[in-house]
Amino acid sequence: MALSSLIGFSYVVSAALFIIGLKMLGSPATARRGNTLSAIGMLIAVVVTLLDQGIVDFRYIAIAVAIGAVIGAVAARRVAMTSMPEMVALFNGFGGIASLLVGWAAIAPDAGGIVLTTIFLSILIGGVTFTGSLVAYGKLSEIMPGKPLMFKGQAVVNSAVIIAIFVAGYLFVQQPENLSYLYAAIALAVVFGVLVVIPIGGADMPVVISLLNSYSGLAACAAGFAINNNLLIVAGSLVGASGIILTNIMCKAMNRSLSNVLFSGFSKVKSMDMKIEGEVKPITADDAFYVLEAASTVAIIPGYGMAVAQAQHAVKELQELLEENGAEVIYGIHPVAGRMPGHMNVLLAEADVSYDLLLEMDDINPRMETVDVAIVIGANDVVNPAAREMEGSPIYGMPVINVDKARTVFVLKRSMASGFAGIDNPLFFKENTRMVFGDAKETLSHLIREFS
Amino acid sequence: MEVYIFLTFILMLSVILGFELIHKVPATLHTPLMSASNAISGITLIGAIVLAGKTADPQMATLLGAAAVAFATINVVGGYMVTDRMLGMFKKKGDKK
Numbered sequence: 001m002a003l004s005s006l007i008g009f010s011y012v013v014s015a016a017l018f019i020i021g022l023k024m025l026g027s028p029a030t031a032r033r034g035n036t037l038s039a040i041g042m043l044i045a046v047v048v049t050l051l052d053q054g055i056v057d058f059r060y061i062a063i064a065v066a067i068g069a070v071i072g073a074v075a076a077r078r079v080a081m082t083s084m085p086e087m088v089a090l091f092n093g094f095g096g097i098a099s100l101l102v103g104w105a106a107i108a109p110d111a112g113g114i115v116l117t118t119i120f121l122s123i124l125i126g127g128v129t130f131t132g133s134l135v136a137y138g139k140l141s142e143i144m145p146g147k148p149l150m151f152k153g154q155a156v157v158n159s160a161v162i163i164a165i166f167v168a169g170y171l172f173v174q175q176p177e178n179l180s181y182l183y184a185a186i187a188l189a190v191v192f193g194v195l196v197v198i199p200i201g202g203a204d205m206p207v208v209i210s211l212l213n214s215y216s217g218l219a220a221c222a223a224g225f226a227i228n229n230n231l232l233i234v235a236g237s238l239v240g241a242s243g244i245i246l247t248n249i250m251c252k253a254m255n256r257s258l259s260n261v262l263f264s265g266f267s268k269v270k271s272m273d274m275k276i277e278g279e280v281k282p283i284t285a286d287d288a289f290y291v292l293e294a295a296s297t298v299a300i301i302p303g304y305g306m307a308v309a310q311a312q313h314a315v316k317e318l319q320e321l322l323e324e325n326g327a328e329v330i331y332g333i334h335p336v337a338g339r340m341p342g343h344m345n346v347l348l349a350e351a352d353v354s355y356d357l358l359l360e361m362d363d364i365n366p367r368m369e370t371v372d373v374a375i376v377i378g379a380n381d382v383v384n385p386a387a388r389e390m391e392g393s394p395i396y397g398m399p400v401i402n403v404d405k406a407r408t409v410f411v412l413k414r415s416m417a418s419g420f421a422g423i424d425n426p427l428f429f430k431e432n433t434r435m436v437f438g439d440a441k442e443t444l445s446h447l448i449r450e451f452s
Numbered sequence: 453m454e455v456y457i458f459l460t461f462i463l464m465l466s467v468i469l470g471f472e473l474i475h476k477v478p479a480t481l482h483t484p485l486m487s488a489s490n491a492i493s494g495i496t497l498i499g500a501i502v503l504a505g506k507t508a509d510p511q512m513a514t515l516l517g518a519a520a521v522a523f524a525t526i527n528v529v530g531g532y533m534v535t536d537r538m539l540g541m542f543k544k545k546g547d548k549k
Binding site: 028035039050063077209223231 | 453455456459462463466467469470471473474475476477478479480481482483484485486487488489490491492493494495496497498499500501502503504505506507508510512513514515516517518519520521522523524525526527528529530531532533534535536537538539540541542543544545
């Protein structure tokens with residue numbers, strides 16, 4: 001059997017392993033083995049690729065693999081679970097730049113029009129993914145301000161850049177020997193990546209990360225067309241599909257369209273046709289303890305604030321004490337709680353919370369009326385009843401976790417500041433709501449001390 | 453031209469397959485799903501390897517290929533390892549530790 005056929009057949013095996021691996025990610029019980037299978041598929045693909053007879057020198061490959069493997073392994077071991085959004089954002093960017101470089105390196109003197117077009121697409125998508133992801137990383141790690149950055153004439157500038165990109169692309173395909181068109185296309189792509197992400201605020205990051213995840217897959221796909229490799233196309237489109245599905249789920253959970261997230265930021269409050277009535281009723285941790293002690297069903301609703309306070313371990317401790325006290329404890333996870341899809345689930349898994357206690361929004365809402373105490377930890381917009389009740393509210397129509405239907409609601413909060421969306425939360429003024437002010441972790445420790 | 457029709461055919465099938473597969477992933481596993489797909493998108497590595505090994509004397513394309521190899525390897529190694537680390541934490545009550 002010729003060497004090239006061996007490589008081709010091995011790629012088929014790799015593709016099958018990727019697909020089976022993703023299928024096994026469908027259940028927490030098999031997910032870890034699925035990931036291992038997928039990794040084996042990747043290993044097979046890399047090893048047989050080294051047999052390619054076009055390779056005459058292994059030095060650069062060896063050095064580059066060594067550098068990449070060390071950085072990747074150290075990052076994977078060291079990263080804190082609270083920082084997963086940053087890491088995924090950065091990795092999306094690396095996928096993008098790799099596709100850009102592959103497209104660039106694949107330019108050959110004898111390349112035809114179709115090849116050049118796919119090379120251009122690979123450079124364009126890769127470049128946008130790269131700088132877009134770097135900006136997302138900057139915002140998530142708070143190197144950059146998380147607020148949307150808007151400037152006058154943004155739409156005009158964006159349109160001009162898009163037109164320029166296509167002009168540069170056309171000229172590049174027509175005259176590939178003139179390198180200035182290529183450089184112009186690369187420069188415009190990376191500028192466009194920045195422009196796309198800067199107007200998007202911190203709270204919308206779950207959508208952006210998912211979208212960039214999808215782009216990193218599409219970039220690999222385009223690179224696959226450029227170098228005529230079907231494994232790149234299969235793997236790239238699996239990732240592309242995954243990112244698009246997650247983007248869609250995130251958008252639905254915010255009741256906004258993708259274009260609304262990308263281009264407009266949160267709309268201004270139109271009219272407050274309902275006044276928030278009532279007053280804020282604070283409660284001390286001591287008094288909160290007595291209520292919890294008597295509760296038989298407790299629902300915990302975490303948000304990004306839990307990640308910031310690193311309170312997941314304290315939450316788990318409280319859960320155990322409540323369970324020893326005879327209460328049932330469940331968790332309600334909103335799809336956009338945190339800064340990336342599934343962020344809260346990973347943090348609670350880290351704290352050893354059993355995953356069958358983590359209920360999705362649609363599963364916990366019907367049970368809310370039977371819950372004695374709902375504890376909101378560092379969440380705001382995702383439990384805001386204004387989404388149901390106040391038609392003028394910018395988040396009106398967004399599906400939320402209906403904590404206000406529980407008998408008592410404890411809101412663990414630093415101060416009365418509003419959430420990312422910058423809107424008041426009538427939940428804080430409801431008859432059955434008690435505010436427990438202070439650092440979430442300290443409040444939880446206080447409760448834990450009272451129990452033990 | 454035929455080869456592009458063939459590649460587009462593969463593209464179409466894998467996009468549809470991808471949608472079907474990912475739809476079944478529960479919300480609990482969305483973060484590991486994203487880091488795993490980070491690793492899979494590192495598949496660009498195999499294209500980069502061929503380009504990085506084409507010539508013995510360092511040409512522009514070789515160096516670009518080598519840089520792509522480094523970035524894609526970070527994705528592959530880091531992505532699979534961190535996904536494994538995360539999935540190791542997902543436990544159900546009663547699972548042995």
